[in-house]
Amino acid sequence: MDDIRLARAFLLRVAEPPAGALGGFVDSVGPVAAAAAIRAGEVPDGVREETVARKDFEQAEADLVAARHCGARLVVPEDDEWPGWPLLALANALRGGKRWAAPPVALWVRGPARLDEALHRAVAVVGARSATSYGEHVATEFGHGLAGAGITVVSGAAFGIDGAAHRGALHAGGTTVAVLACGVDRFYPAGHSAMLGRIAATGAVLSEYPPGTPPAKHRFLVRNRLIAALASGTVVVEAGIRSGARNTASSTAQLGKPLVAVPGPVTSAMSLGCHDLLRAGTATLASTLDEVMEAVGQIGDLAPRPESPTRPTDGLGDQALRVHEALDPRRFREAEVVSAGAGVPLERVRALLTELELLGLAASGEEGWRRCARG
Amino acid sequence: MDDIRLARAFLLRVAEPPAGALGGFVDSVGPVAAAAAIRAGEVPDGVREETVARKDFEQAEADLVAARHCGARLVVPEDDEWPGWPLLALANALRGGKRWAAPPVALWVRGPARLDEALHRAVAVVGARSATSYGEHVATEFGHGLAGAGITVVSGAAFGIDGAAHRGALHAGGTTVAVLACGVDRFYPAGHSAMLGRIAATGAVLSEYPPGTPPAKHRFLVRNRLIAALASGTVVVEAGIRSGARNTASSTAQLGKPLVAVPGPVTSAMSLGCHDLLRAGTATLASTLDEVMEAVGQIGDLAPRPESPTRPTDGLGDQALRVHEALDPRRFREAEVVSAGAGVPLERVRALLTELELLGLAASGEEGWRRCARG
Secondary structure, eight states: OHHHHHHHHHHHHHSOSOOHHHHHHHHHHOHHHHHHHHHHTOSOHHHHHHHGGGTTOOOHHHHHHHHHHTTEEEEOTTSTTOOHHHHHHHHHHHHTTOGGGOOOSOEEEESSOOHHHHTTSEEEEEOOTTOOHHHHHHHHHHHHHHHHTTOEEEEOOOTTHHHHHHHHHHHTTOOEEEEOSSOTTSOSSGGGHHHHHHHHHHSEEEESSOTTOOOOHHHHHHHHHHHHHHSSOEEEOOOOTTOHHHHHHHHHHHTTOOEEEOOOOTTOGGGHHHHHHHHTTSSEEOOSHHHHHHHHHTTSSSSOOOSSOSSTTTTOOHHHHHHHHHSOSSSOBOHHHHHHHHTOOHHHHHHHHHHHHHTTSEEEETTEEEEOOOO | OHHHHHHHHHHHHHSOSOOHHHHHHHHHHOHHHHHHHHHHTOSOHHHHHHHGGGTTOOOHHHHHHHHHHTTEEEEOTTSTTOOHHHHHHHHHHHHTTOGGGOOOSOEEEESSOOHHHHTTSEEEEEOOTTOOHHHHHHHHHHHHHHHHTTOEEEEOOOTTHHHHHHHHHHHTTOOEEEEOSSOTTSOSSGGGHHHHHHHHHHSEEEESSOTTOOOOHHHHHHHHHHHHHHSSOEEEOOOOTTOHHHHHHHHHHHTTOOEEEOOOOTTOGGGHHHHHHHHTTSSEEOOSHHHHHHHHHTTSSSSOOOSSOSSTTTTOOHHHHHHHHHSOSSSOBOHHHHHHHHTOOHHHHHHHHHHHHHTTSEEEETTEEEEOOOO
C-alpha cells in the first residue's frame, strides 16, 4: 500500500491535471506499473505527452513528508474512504469524450473528515468573489442550513460567496470541504487562512495539486470540475457574466448533476450570471433552502436510502427507474438508445447508468449497456 | 349607431361583469334586441340570472351624459377603434369554458388614444401595491423603455408597480392605458388622481364599469382579465404570495399570452410571487427590456407585420406556422388534435387558431378547425 501511495504521489506531480490519458493508463496497468513505465519512458503517446515534461520529478517521498508536516494525507482510490461514487461522474464524462473531466489520480487531504462519508450527502455552494452583501447573506444562510441538515457544504474557499458558504456551515457545526487550486500546505487566499484552518480542523481541505504548488489561473478552472463532481449538485448564489462560478455551473450541468441558481435584483451585475443560467434553462431557480434540497435531491444521493430494500429497484428515482426499464436484459443497448427509450437526457442517462451499474442493476459492455436482475 | 351605443350602455349596467351568458346573447341577437328582450323579461335562463337584479336600471342616457361631462366616451364593438384583436383571447377562452373570461360588452374610455391603435402593440406591466423601491425602479425603467420603443404600457393605476410603470411611460412621452375597477369619472386611488389625469390627457383611462361605479374587491379581479387581454403579454415586476398581480399573471397564462416575471432578491417578500411563477415555468425570466420584448414578441403582435407578404403565411411566428401545418384543408380537426399535431400547448393553439382565422388562414366549424388557402 505504501508503494501505491508513493506511486500515486509521483503520478499527481508528473502530469498537470486533468490528465485523461494518464488516468486511463493507470486504470489499466495499475499505479505502480504506470509510474515505472513513465520513468522508463515506455508509455503510449498520449501518456508521454502528458508526462514527459516532468517525468524526472522524483519528489513523491518529499511530498508525503511535506504533507505529513502540515497534517495532510494522500487519499488514493485504493483507500476505503476514496469518494468513488461522486467521482464516477468524471470517469463517465471522460468516457463521453470530455477530456477536462479526467478524474483525479489521488487527493491530498487535510482534515479529520473521511471523504466517502463527508461526500455521501454534499452540495456545492459557489459564486462570485466580488459578491454583494445580499449574495453573502444568502450563501451564509444556505451553508448554515445545509450543514444543519447534515449535508456537507463543498466550495472553493474564495472570497465572497465561497467563504460565506463555508462560514455558514462552520457556524452550524457541520462539515464543510474546501477544494483548493494549490497545494494543501498553503492556504489560499491568505485572507482566508483562519477560516481554512477551521475547515481543516473540522472537515477537509483538499487538492489534487502536490504540496508547494502555487495557485494559477488554469488551476482554478481545473479545480472547479472537482467541486462540481464531489457534490451531488451545485448552487450558484451570485455570478457575474464572466464569473468562475459559471465554469463550475457548466461543469455541473455537463456532469449531469442538478444545478440550482439563486435569483437576485436585475439591477445587480452579480446576479446576471444566475439569471442567464435560469433563462437558458440550465439551472432551476431556488429561493429557499427547501427548494435547494428539492432540486438537488433529485439525483437521489440526498434522499436516505432504504436499509433493506424489498425490491432491487427500491430507492431509485423516477429517471433511474425509466432508464432501468429502457434497458434490455438480453442485449446491449447504446446509451443514446436508452436515452430515447427512457425520455431522459443523454447526459443524465450516462450518470444514471453508472449508478445502476454500481447497484448491480446494469452492466456495461463494448456495445453499450444491459439490464441486470440483482438480488 | 346611437341606438347601439344606448343599448350597450344599458347592457354594461344591467349585468355585473363578467357576464358570459349576456355576451353570447348579445352576439347572437345584437345589442338593441338584447336590451329590449331583457327589459321585456324574455331571455334565456342564463341571461335572466345575470340581468334580472338590474333589469329596471334605466340609466343609459344618464351614463352617456355623465361620461361626456368627464370627457369620456363609450367605445362599442361596432366602432372602428374597438380593440377586437386583443379581446379575441377572451372570447376564445370563454368558448373554452372559462366563464371569468367573458369579453366586455363595451368600454368607457377617457383619453385621446384610439384603442385599436394604442393596443396594437401593448405590454401590461403589473405588480404589487406594496412594492419595494427596487420594484418601482424596474417598473419605471420598463415603462419608460417600452413607451420609448412605441409600445403602449397597460396597467391598473394602483400604487406601487402599476403607478411606476405608468409614470415611466408618461416620462418617455409614450402611450399608456390605465384599466380601472370603477367608473372612469372617478380616479382611483385618489392619490393617483394627478397621474390618472395625465394618462387621460395623453393615452386612455378605461373601464367596463358605468360612471359612478365604486371600486370593489371582486371588480379588481374582473378588471385584471382586461389588463391581461388588452396587452400582447404581461410583465410581473414584483408580487407577494397573495398579490392581485398573480391573478393578472394567471389570467395572462390562461389566455395563452406570454407571461414574464422579473426576479428579485430571495430575501424580499415582494419577489416571492415572481419566483413562484418562474419555478413553476408559468413565466419566463426577464431581467432587461430586451428580454421582455423578446418574450412578449413571441406572440407576433410586437413584430412589425410585412406590408405586402409574398406568401400568405409570411409574418407568422414559428408556433403559428406549426399550427397552420397541423390543420387539414379538407377536414375539420378539434383543437386538441391540432395541439398534439403541432406540439404546441392547447391554450396557445386556441389563441393562434383565432389569429389564423382572422388572417383568413383557418376556418372554424362545429367540429373544429380546418386550413384555408388565402390570397
